[in-house]
Amino acid sequence: MREVQVSTEYVETLCEKMLEWVKKEDSYTIPQFLQWKGIGYPYLKYIIYTYPQAHNAFEVMKAILCNRWFSLAMRKDELPQHRAKMLMRYLRLYDSHALDVEEEAKKSVAEAETKVQMQYLAEYYDRSELTEPYKGIYDQNIDKRRSSKKAK
DSSP states (O other): OOOOOOHHHHHHHHHHHHHHHTTTTTTOOHHHHHHHHTHHHHHHHHHHOHHHHHHHHHHHHHHHHHHHHHHHHHOOOOOHHHHHHHHHHHHHHHHHHHHHHHHHHHHHHHHHHHHHHHHHHTOOOGSSSOOHHHHHHHHHOOOTTOOOOOOO
16 A cells, blocks of 8 residues: 555544444444444554554454453353354454464464474485385385386
């Protein structure tokens, strides 16, 4: 998105509107806020990532929505499957802490996998000498009629 000039008064007003909207009993999703305020998500996203106070207000709004979805889940003894899926989706979307922990876990797993792969590539297993029991298995399975290589 190209750079948009936004006044600090507008950002402050938007933060107040976010916190005002989330206090309503029927506020459940961010698209409801976007419709209520009459702005698009790319514009809101630009403001959130550009202005720290807007980012903070957005995170507070997400935390309140997460609590609302969580308390809804805890109040209901039984939910139809499609509603339970929707509930879990929004809980996952709005729980910033759980999302952060999950991303950190994925990063550490990816780093560990990369490290193992690099070690594997550095060891040159194709050049190493076969040892028992693998040498015996290789000798038994080699097709001596077609192979010009001798078993080591």
